[in-house]
Amino acid sequence: MFFLMSAASVTDQFTDAFRDPAILTGIPMAVLGAIFMSLGAQYQHRGVQKVERVTGRSGGTGLDLHHLLNLLKRPSWLSGTLMLALAIVCQLAALSVAPLILVQPLGAISLVITTLLNARVSGHAPTRQSIRAIVAAVGGIFIFVTIAAFFATERPVTQTQIIIILGLLGVTIVAFAVLWVLLRSRSMALLYIVASGVLYGFVATLAKVVLSRIRDNNFDWLTLLSMAALIAAVLVGAYFVQTAYSLGPPDLVIAGLTVIDPIIAVVIGLTVLQEAEKAPFWAFIGFAAAGALAVYGVISLARNHPQIISDSQELPIVRGSDAEDEDGEEKPSQ
Template sequence: MGDVTDHLVGVFRDPAILLGIPLALLGAVFMSFGAQYQYRGVTKVEKLTGTSGSAGLSGKQLLNLLRRPSWVFGTLMLGAAIICQLSALAVAPIIIVQPIGAVSLVITTLLNAKISGHKPTPRSIRSIIACIGGIFVFVTIAALFATESPVTDLQLIIILGLLLIVLIGMLALWLAVRKRGHPLFYIAASGVIYGFVATLAKVVISRIQAHDFNWLTALCLLGLLVAVALGAYFVQTAYAVGPPDLVVAGLTVIDPIVAVIIGLTVLQEAANAPLWAFAGFLVAGAIAVYGVITLARYHPQVLSDSQEIHIPRGSDKS
């Protein structure tokens, strides 16, 4: 217990980490509003074009998004969220910054309930609590044992190799399942990709701070841009098949879990953590993922849309 206390005191004596936490919280607020406005823009474009983006948004739909003020404003809000997150990553470990984004799930849920009229059900509320609770435990344990050290070239090569495998795998899966238009695929895919985006962003920032911008760092930046583009495409398509708070739930749970796994295994950001801490990571992560899966299944807007789609012909007598 004494080791835990020492770690906790060390964390809260570190002004960098204390600054990173409010920056990450502010980013979560911007993300919530950005997601809501982007979702509104995507749904408007679908109505105007008379086509669904569930199998992937077309080039015409993407161009129409640029003409929608709501989507553009949402994109600017997400840009502000990214700036806040990058600023937080510049001063605090990734395993602390990323999980804090789960706060945006609560804000987005309240916004979507007010705008769409689909109030959260007891089941969906329990799912949200599982998401937030799991991530809260996750970040608390991470905060106790988070440490940072310079990223070696070998670690960076491993991360880039894993990213390449993930990008190829996601594209192959997308080609196989795109016609089904299931929101969980797009949410999970974008969450995994953005987990790598956060990690690569942290690496690039650290290298720039250390004045060590070499060819490998440039390759890392290129991988970051490719991952951002593909992840953003999957997110926009996710808005076409699911409500914004469901999309945010996936991103704020899967994204940090992937980033933290990379931080733990490759970057060794919790090298001094005891065995019980890793067990806590596993349990907390499983609870959070369970929350996302059940929210996708019992979200009131998803259930309402599903019922509208499956109404038998001729059942409407009006």
């Protein structure tokens, strides 16, 4: 009898959640943003790789001003940037009408799309290990979204919550700056991926804060400070992303972003913004388990990605349709 009552309760919660027109609008906008993110990542990665070949200078220890100026001349990189801008617009539209902890994890869809695109472009077919890693990463995120759909709620953002978020962001930027100085010579792709994912998690949170404040007619100095912090996090995160593109395949970068980004945003949404205040204890256990599964997927993909393995072993793999770049010039053998 208890089981039947619990099942009925969960069914009612599920039905009520998806009767909300905000959720019905926010979910497809987030999915569309994920598609634009996939395409943008592929084109930006191509632009970064092209600049490295043209200049003969690796960006593995961090892109310098010369790299950045040359990126502005690459049609592929500019196309990717435009697509990422469209992804941001879609994401902001979704965040303006739906809870952060529901919308943000849906970006994991872009990992599947980017993996398929990169397999075609690079000629590296996914292996069983990499497919298992992708399933774990995306599966963990979607388990999280399913639980969040039951209990996610919109709440007004207070000044205290904004100050806490800004303080956490400041500490995070300083910490990654120190790590970058100490570890940049090691050309660690995972460091740049994690750093950008964490920062973009704050970007999503601050975007939600700013949109909420504007919607509630609270456009004050704290809102302006949040906007400034958002822009700073975007710029620093973008730098880390572009450097990550020089060290690893785009689907690995997207894997980090679409898993680490929502995990950070969700943790802030749960602990600071209290977006799941009425969720039962079992839901938080589910959140933790789903997040752990998603993180495992990213780490496993970093270890088992076929392109990373073949590059490290210098295998003569044909690079598929990416054998020519966007200007029609044939790529040198890798």
